[in-house]
Amino acid sequence: MRKTIALNTEPHVIEVGPHELEFQPEVYGDEFVDAYVEMSEAQRAKGVDLENLDEGADPEALRKTMRAVRVFLARQMLPESAEFFLRLDVVHDGKVLESFRDADEAQAFANENPGARVRDALRLPTRVVAEMLEAVVELYGGGGRPTTPSSGSARRSRRGGTSGTAPSPSKASTPISGR
Structure with missing residues (x-):
């Protein structure tokens, strides 16, 4: 093969x-x-x-x-x-003052420029x-x-109710038409 x-x-x-x-x-x-x-x-x-x-x-x-x-x-x-996609612009009054890739650097620069804020160059809804x-x-x-x-996985939820004793539907006989 x-x-x-x-x-x-x-x-x-x-x-x-x-x-x-x-x-x-x-x-x-x-x-x-x-x-x-x-x-x-x-x-x-x-x-x-x-x-x-x-x-x-x-x-x-x-x-x-x-x-x-x-x-x-x-x-x-x-x-x-x-x-x-990752570029961050520091903007003041609609004008880009500087662009960064690192969020902390962008925020530090914005903090040095009163009224400036950090925003994604490619602004997208969440x-x-x-x-x-x-x-x-x-x-x-x-x-x-x-x-x-x-460690990151949630445990499986316990099924509600109690276990029944009825036969499984798959074990019951199912009539097949035409035979």
Whole structure:
């Protein structure tokens, strides 16, 4: 038997408004899982649940979590797209004073310029970033979320009620029409 498994050679593209963000054709599983675990740990440390953002999360924790998501996504992108996606602009009165990649450096510069604030060069609604995350996890993670260490996993919920003694429906005889 001979089986051929193709490797993607063309970048994946996610279109966001007028922008095309290019992602690596293939990502090594261990690098993807490492990046995913780092993002998940950052999210848990800040107490933000990306599955349910309406639960009154602290705005600063949400900002930091969204930055961690952006860093994760950028690690899967081609360099030019990653640079644009991660760029932070320090803005005052609608004018970009300086651009940074590091959030702490950007914030320090903004603090030195009264009235200035830090914002993403590519401003996106939270739902769009979350949708991008879902698409990338499906693309590189094989359709499901990557396996994380068991310490990061929730225990399975106990089924309610008591175990019944009725026969399983699959063991009951099922009439088949036409026979």
